[in-house]
Every structure is written in structure tokens, then in C-alpha cells.
């Protein structure tokens with residue numbers, strides 16, 4: 001998958017632009033707050049997902065403007081394609097001239113993997129971010145997984161409402177059975193798919209981490225569930241029944257895939273508690289690059305890698321591993337100082353300054 005051209009109007013602080021990109025590494029450099037991340041975000045929007053910064057649609061539109069539009073030309077599935085995004089009163093997409101349609105039509109059509117500094121929360125914070133990482137990655141390879149998650153959360157909402165009512169109307173207790181049955185069925189499928197995905201992701205991420213650390217440190221990734229057991233649907237149903245009393249007291253469902261986690265261990269110890277900044281950053285990068293590899297293995301398409309401010313806090317070996325690995329496909333990497341990146345890899349260079357993007361190297365090395 002390769003981005004050949006991107007045009008934008010009214011997007012964030014970026015002045016209207018029309019840019020062609022190289023097939024390998026594209027380096028976007030400039031001082032802080034010039035628009036580098038905004039450009040990555042513009043590309044990311046074509047995956048059909050929400051902004052990787054969690055921005056609302058209105059925040060993507062330039063101050064004082066009412067709408068923004070982006071046009072992407074890319075090569076995928078062996079042919080040239082074009083996608084357009086209109087952001088204004090809602091968000092709509094056109095794919096190869098067909099539309100306007102909901103942006104979900106872009107799911108699985110244009111694939112990208114993004115690393116942004118905020119993603120360090122994947123290691124540093126609670127399980128929610130790790131579940132989101134896993135679920136988003138799976139949605140890119142199996143778009144139907146998104147509707148399975150939707151059904152699961154719909155049933156979860158129903159059970160949670162009922163848990164609150166049961167505390168006052170005990171005759172409703174039997175009604176819990178039906179929602180627990182549905183939750184176990186959808187939840188069982190979710191857990192099985194997550195496990196199948198992890199069987200591919202975990203060894204790839206561990207190998208990449210090993211390469212980054214010169215095989216001095218070992219990364220171990222495992223799925224962690226309170227309802228662990230085989231088969232999943234039976235173990236979830238059992239766990240839900242066992243936790244009924246606690247759940248009624250809490251007023252929400254305390255077991256199931258919406259509470260599961262990924263264990264990230266470095267040399268056998270939780271990376272969250274013991275990993276250094278550089279190690280934590282390397283873990284997230286290993287996960288992200290492994291996500292790209294798995295996506296390629298399943299769909300045959302190498303996703304575009306978007307790396308925002310990736311180099312800081314990494315020693316030269318780790319930087320080198322990333323750029324070498326990323327070099328297999330197309331990558332967009334942002335940095336303040338282009339010199340170290342330019343030294344490590346060849347590629348197209350773009351200066352981003354005050355929202356203006358210019359191809360070429362304008363800073364002294």
C-alpha cells in the first residue's frame with residue numbers, strides 16, 4: 001500500500017496543500033507546533049477510524065472555517081485508487097468516485113499503522129488502551145469484528161441496566177440468564193479472535209523487540225482474562241454467573257472481554273512498573289510494527305507506517321532497527337531535526353513550517 005498524493009483544504013493549521021510522496025521513507029521535519037502531526041493525522045483519517053489523537057470532527061477543521069476536505073491517491077490491491085473525505089456537518093467519504101458514504105467504507109481499503117507519543121499509554125496506563133489497540137488492529141484485518149464488538153457492547157449495556165434494577169426488583173433475576181447467554185456467545189467469539197490474532201502478533205513483536213535490544217532483553221506478551229478457560233463461551237458464562245453477586249453490588253459487569261488485558265513483561269517483570277522510558281517506547285514500537293507485519297501477512301498489503309516523534313529517547317541501534325524494518329514499506333516519520341534520520345535512511349524530505357509543507361531540506365545539517 002502506497003500513498004502517492006495528498007491534497008488538503010481547511011484541515012487543522014495546514015495551509016491548502018497538494019503533495020506527492022516517495023514510496024519509501026518520507027521525513028517530515030520542523031519545529032514544534034508547525035503541523036507535522038496534523039499531516040500524519042490527515043493521512044490516518046483515510047483508514048476510516050477516528051483521529052489517533054481522539055479529536056472530534058470539528059477540531060479537525062481549521063479555526064474560523066466550516067469544513068475541511070482531503071483527497072488521497074494511493075496504490076492498493078494492485079491498482080491506483082482515490083479516496084476523498086469531507087469533514088463539516090458530519091464526515092463523509094467517496095471511494096473511487098462512489099459516494100458520499102459513511103467513512104466506514106474506507107475500513108480495510110486504506111490501511112495504516114500509527115505510532116504517536118500518546119500511545120506510550122499502551123504500556124504505562126491501564127488495560128483499556130491495550131484492549132483498544134488489540135481491537136483496532138483486528139478491525140483492520142477483519143472489518144466484521146467491529147460489528148461483533150458492537151453486539152457485545154449492546155448486550156453488556158442491557159445486563160448493566162438490569163443489574164441496577166435487580167437490586168430493587170429481585171423478580172428480574174431470571175432475565176439476567178438471557179443476556180448472560182448472549183454475552184457469553186459474543187464474548188466467546190471476541191476472545192477466540194483476539195487469541196488467534198495474538199498468536200501471530202506476540203512472536204513477531206517479541207522478535208522485533210529482541211532485534212532492537214540486541215537480544216539483551218526479552219519481551220513476553222500474553223492475554224489475560226478472569227474468565228480464562230476453554231471453550232471461551234462456557235468459561236465466560238460460568239464467570240458471569242459466579243460474579244452476579246459482586247456485579248449487582250457494583251452495578252456493572254466485572255468480567256468478560258471488556259475487562260481483559262494484555263500482559264507485557266520485560267525479562268519476566270511488568271514493563272509498566274519496571275521498564276525505562278526507552279524500553280517502554282520500544283515495546284510500543286514493536287507492537288505497532290508487528291501489527292503492520294500481521295496485517296501484511298493476512299491481507300497481502302503492507303500498511304503505511306505513520307511514526308510521530310519516534311526517535312526521541314531511543315539509542316542508535318533501536319532507531320536503526322525501526323527505520324530498517326519500516327523501510328520495507330512506505331513510512332512517514334516526523335522529527336524536529338532531520339539530520340539523524342537522514343543519516344540513517346534515504347528518503348524524501350519535507351519541511352513543515354507554520355502550516356506550510358515544502359518538499360526539500362532547508363535546515364543546515
Ligand SMILES: Nc1ncnc2c1ncn2[C@@H]1O[C@H](COP(=O)(O)OP(=O)(O)OP(=O)(O)O)[C@@H](O)[C@H]1O
Nearest residue numbers: 012013032033034035036037038059060061062063
Ligand atoms: N483546527 C485547527 N485550526 C488551526 N490550527 C490548529 C487546529 N488544530 C490544531 N492547530 C494548531 O496546529 C499546530 C500544529 O500542531 P501539530 O500537532 O501538527 O504540531 P507538530 O508540528 O507535530 O509539533 P510537535 O513537534 O510539537 O509535536 C498547533 O499549534 C495547533 O494550535
